[in-house]
Amino acid sequence: MSVTPRTHVRTTALVLPAVLAAALGACSSFDQGTRGIADALTLYRPEVVQGNFVSKEQVAALQPGMTRLQVRDILGTPLVTSVFHQNRWDYIFTMKRQGVEPQRYRLTAYFEGDTLARFDGDDMPSEAEFVQRISRERKVKVPPLQATEDQLAKFPVTPGAEPASSDKGAAPSGAQPALSYPPLEPAR
Missing domain, CATH: 1.20.5 (Single alpha-helices involved in coiled-coils or other helix-helix interfaces)
Structure with a gap:
């Protein structure tokens, strides 16, 4: 068929x-x-921090009467400057994390001419609080780095030894730099 x-x-x-x-x-x-x-x-959703982070310590350093340059040195370049509001700088930053409501912070600096007249905004987190908010690792309490006289006595200083320099690889004071250096490759 x-x-x-x-x-x-x-x-x-x-x-x-x-x-x-x-x-x-x-x-x-x-x-x-x-x-x-x-x-x-x-x-996975990445954490997003946008804008200028301004800490509680930075806000505490602001004083009315500072110049624009001094304010910029403390807070950084403002996120928003307007042609229509030339005497106002806005610092805004937001944090978006998975499982947490987005957080938004704002600080506004008002100028009269070249000097800071006033500033207002939200209660900013301290630098330590900010690091804890963005850190995914467990919170570690760092002990203060202080030693008692008894603890220091356990490590006697040898005579003639100079204190350790914070610059690793630096020549001890009074030492002359080498005038010649060993060859990079062995002689054949």
């Missing part, structure tokens, strides 16, 4: 919509079925 082209077209016209409906239905049920898995396995 041979199939005529009309029968083939009619069969295709009946079967094709059914196949498309089944495929689309499968996609939506697949999406609904995997949504629970996606909620359980949260994808």
